[in-house]
Amino acid sequence: MASGLDQSETKFNNYVALITALKLTKEGLEEYVNIAMKDMYKKISNKCRGYLDCRDNCSKMHVANFDKWCDTCEKWREEIALYMRNKERISVVHWNKFESMIWSGGDKLTAINQVANVFVHECRNPMVSVTDDFSSIISLLENCKYFSIERNLLLNVRKVRNKYFAHNGTFTVEENDLVKCLDVLSGFLNNRSLQANSKCKQTYKKICDLKLKSKRENVIEISNISPMVYNLVRLHHDKPTIVLERVDDIISNKHSTFVKRQPYRRFDLILLYFFFLFYQFIMHGNLTDDIEDKDVLHGTGRFRE
Structure with a gap:
């Protein structure tokens, strides 16, 4: 029978495996989401052809007072709203955070990011790519009609992220729970909407490999992430919020230079x-x-x- 110390180490390793799975899933979705957003932006842009460029930056100047928006910004807002799954949600968007004069600026990354972030719940920075954050990606997939992924599947993915990572102050995961989480993530990546994307397909196989204990030890991503997570828990075990915020940065690749294994x-x-x-x-x-x-x-x- 395994000792208490061995069991704790196993549960911590499971926690790291889950973090790795979330990181891999986010990275696997990036290409798919970026391609989709470029296509959606192009479709909206074609509908808004012939309108003059905005000079007032209406979303900043007039916020939700749409009667004062110029014809160009209002047209863009209307076309974006057509992709909103829940029509009522368009009324709670914090327009003052956005730069509507950028929307018609052509097929530029800043314009695409701005449009994509309209669909992100409580978006903090519309200038940042949606693919920089796991939760933002899920929020986009939930709220944007361009995507046709089952809502229950997305809710389960969000539950995996929130229950077993974001709201988990023990930094441990039971083996059975880990396998259930990996089942959800692999099922998500194997959804018919994502199957055609080669990166999603590769990531699906990686997540499936994580279900096997014998294969986890040889997963390079786990080897790279584990020391960083261990140090965070060791230093801030009494401040779980700090640990979770910094681990979230690892998932988002915001501190990738520290995650990568140093060659020397x-x-x-x-x-x-x-x-x-x-x-x-x-x-x-x-x-x-x-x-x-x-x-x-x-x-x-x-x-x-």
Whole structure:
């Protein structure tokens, strides 16, 4: 029978495996979502042809006072609203966060990001790509009619993310729960809407591999992420909010330079070891000088005549 320590380590490893699965899922969806948003933007843009460029930036200047919006911005807003799954939701969009004069600016990334973020619940920064955040992607898929993924499937994916990661202050996951979560994510990626995308197909296979304990040990993504998560939990175990925020950054690749395995890590450790020895040598020298100075002042020690 496994000891309590072994069981805790196993559950923590399961937690890391789930984080890895969420990260892989997000990365697997990026290409699919970007292609879809470019296509949707092009369709809306074609409907808005012939309108003059906005000069007032209506969403910022007039916010929800749509009667004062120029014809161009109002047309764009109407066409965007046609893709909103819940028509009432268009009325609760925080328009003051958006730059409507950018919408008609051509097939540029900033314009596409702005349009895509209209569908994200409580979007914080419309200039940032939806694909930068796992929750934003799910929110887009839920609220935008361009996508035809079953709502129950998306709700289950959100539940996996929220229950077992975002609201999990224990930083552990039971084996059975992990497998259930992986079943949800793999089923999501194997949805008929995503099957045609090669990146989603590759990610689906990776998630399926995570279901097998024997294969998890050899997953490079887990090896890269595990030390970072372990250090975060060790340093901030009493502040779960900090851990969850920073792990969310790992999932979003906001700190990818720290996640990647360092190619010369052993060499770095050797340098650190020598630095430590050098530091000890300097400190010992300073301590010796202080003792000698005191001996001279008090007429004691080897300097006493």
